[in-house]
Amino acid sequence: MEGLQLDHVYHWETIINDATKYIDELIESSGSRSNLRQKLQVSYVPSGETYSFDKHYEMSWAHRFADKLLSLFEAPRNPLLDKNSEGWINCHLLALFIDDCFLTCEEIQVHRCEEMSLASIMRKNIPREEPEKKKSGHKIDIIFRIDDMEYFGAETFADEDPHNSKPISYKHKLYREMKDQLDRLLKKLKFTKETIKLVKNIVLHGISHGGNDRKTKFYYYKKLVNPILYIRKRL
Template identity: 60%
Template sequence: EPICSNIIDTTNKLLMDRLQIKRDYTWNPVTNEATKYIDELIDNSDTRYKFRSKLQLPFVSPDETYSFSKHYEIHWVHRFADKLSLFFEAPRNPLLDKNSEGWLNCHVLTPLIDDCFLTCEEIQIHRGEEISLASTERKNLLRDDSETYVDEDPQNSKPISYKHKILREMKDQLDRLLKRLKFTRETIKWIKNIVVHGINQGGLNGKIYAMYYDNDLQYYFVFETCRYRIGTTWGSIPESLMSLKDILRLKEDINNALDIVKKIKLIALRTKSEDLFTIDNLPETTLVSRCDDTPVSDISDNASNSNESNNFPASDVSDDTSNSGNTPDLSSEHILAQSKLPEDIINDDTAEILNFVETKYKERVSEEIMERIREKKLRDQNLSLDNEVPLQGNNNSSCDSESKSPTNVSPNQRAYTEETGLDPWIKSETSESPQSENTDNHIIQDNSLEIQVTAPNKNRLYQYAIEHGINPKEFSIITEAEKNRWAMGCFRGDLERDIVSIVVE
């Protein structure tokens, strides 16, 4: 299952297959004097004697003066390798014991991870207490595979994945960073290069994760960049030394992300304030996901096809507002023109992204359109009610089904029924609204008028209710979702199911 609503773990193969999107994140290889020294140590790790002899040789040429900025990484590699050698030379190898978290932090993790970043003033290592072995033991949890924890109580055997906790913490860190930045239309393209990292350490095993934010899809993508392991036998020395290269690549990737942040800040200082925006207030032209390449007219066409498949008369949403001078332009060209990206950005997106955007945001686009149409209808109804003249006829506001039964229909009403296909009782309910009625009756009248305006589907529901002995006024209590669904004509079931669900609500 997903970690949370907007974090996508790319290591979850089932989730990625269901989403049908492809994302990849790889590190660039790091080659410097430190990596060369690591290879030399691995080549001399056949025996303890050769390994110790290599460590006794100076790692800086005698003719060269030691420089902290230049030689520190080699010094860091040498110190960690010497620490490992001491473990295996000791009468009792402490790596074979069940050590506490504090011992591992001091003697293994700190020399491996923390010490590597001493040259980076802007990078600080933060350890999450909720991931620690000590906290899990206090909660009487057993460790399983250094990643998943299971409660001892057989009645509560659901696994607890602590990987999810560190990924949520990474998301919070990335949110705090992005919300402090101000972007331009050019620098917003670099947002995927702003990556935060996290290490999930379980005993002597570790995994390094990377996360970035996709502003097009508005999702956080998480990648497992590498795994490392500190071995407990002499034969695992090469594997343990290879973890040093992983930490060096992590350091390089973090520095690259910091460089991107510095460039974005520098460009923001040189840009006018009116041309800047934040991640929470992106301009419409940068939101690919808000309006994809699918025309808005296709949404209406799909709704009409759905109505035809259910033998309902299709209702064209644009017909209700076509006669008004204040009608907003809801054409597909107008919507796309407001939120279309430059071609150079669109070309960078793959077909998988566009398919995902289409399935995720088509409903959001249709809801925005229907909200604007509904507001326009309410304004028109309020104006019509203010200028309405009371009609002559029966002003009785009682809901007696016998006096308003469809059997008591006048010839004029029967002719109206044959011409429009609507029940005459509905016509009288929507037209008879004397101004002397109380406030509650006015509210019911507003709902009736709204249903009359939104074309024949709702009137058909009224007619069905009357024929089956259901009070039609109960239809005035409907949800916004049902209103939007009726207005678009997107009936997803048969008429009987819709009637029952509304009466229950």
């Protein structure tokens, strides 16, 4: 890393805007259900101001997700305490939380519900010869694409589901998918002496999420490029 003068530090940039302030207000009001309900009954759009998608959508997204969670807790029988299936988690929580979050990002396409990975299709068909039938790729619960390039994957799990066939292997599937995505990205690049140093800026993201012991958990993974190993591989 020192030889190539790679000193980039990866970290989350702090973002503070009206939406993050509103989320903080919701968290501060979450000490009891009644307090949170009272906060949600107050409009996030100031009095006399007209709703604007560009200005208010992120607050609307936070409001709808908080209202959804609170409604589940307020129900006579809280369904979050059930042994929910992977499909239930995707439909009632994650679609609302993840998919709607990216409506403000026009270039990002969110593909959900066992979408076939283009990156894994490429890997599985590398040894294929012309007469052979093309192999199918792995199906991932959520894939993010910009045009035909993939850079984020997510898998949902439900460890308590007796019919669940992937209580452990979902993690391995996600790791493999991130490696496929990284390989596909690198194959698309045109390397020169100047651009090879930019390889260090490539970051792949993955999330596994689901229920375990009546609790919803999120696991976040990040995959970086090791420029030294990649240069050696190309040489």
